[in-house]
Amino acid sequence: MTIELDDIDRALMRALCVDATQSAGALGRDFGLSQPATWRRIKRLREAGVFGPRRVDLNLEQLGVGVTVFLGIKLATKGRVSLEDFERAVSAIPEVQTVQHVLGVYDYRLRVVAQDLPDFERVLRRRIMTLPGVGNIEANVLLSEERCIGPI
Incomplete structure (x- = not known):
């Protein structure tokens, strides 16, 4: 409604x-x-449900987060690894801010934050690439972000 x-x-x-x-x-x-x-x-x-839950918008730069990366992840073995297992495992990684199950080239889109690129590489190699079922990964580094209010 x-x-x-x-x-x-x-x-x-x-x-x-x-x-x-x-x-x-x-x-x-x-x-x-x-x-x-x-x-x-x-x-x-x-x-009426127009407003979602209230949240605090953190200043990541003040918290020592210097890089944000969007990852597209294609699962290699959808039949052998359940989507719930992947989602549970990726959601447990503190640097992963959002996990979005998407339709298209990739199965998931992640927003990952880190102190800097070497820190991101550590998270990528040690945590994300070792997740169950991970196949192809594409990374896009966030350069800037503008807040758009939307279609209202």
Whole structure:
């Protein structure tokens, strides 16, 4: 079931995507609404499932993470290794931030972070390449990233 959205709902969503800590009062002032009216709109969007779980966006550079690499992984032996076994094993690697099961050339797409390229090479050789069923791997190093709000 989809929710009916008007221009103000879309503007509220865009504003919250940029800074989710904004108060309903501040948002209301920006959009010509009262604080209670803004709060009711946000509550309706939340209850409709428009907003996912709240997360903290970490500054990886401040934490010593200097490189992000996207890996495309093609499993060599799908029949002998279950997808659940691969997913469980790869999810246990602390440097792996996301595991996406995808359709296309590769079976999985991973987002991997490391201190630097030698650290990434260590993770790749010792942890990822030794996972059950791993066949071909393609790596793409992240150069820059822009946050796009999406189709709202």
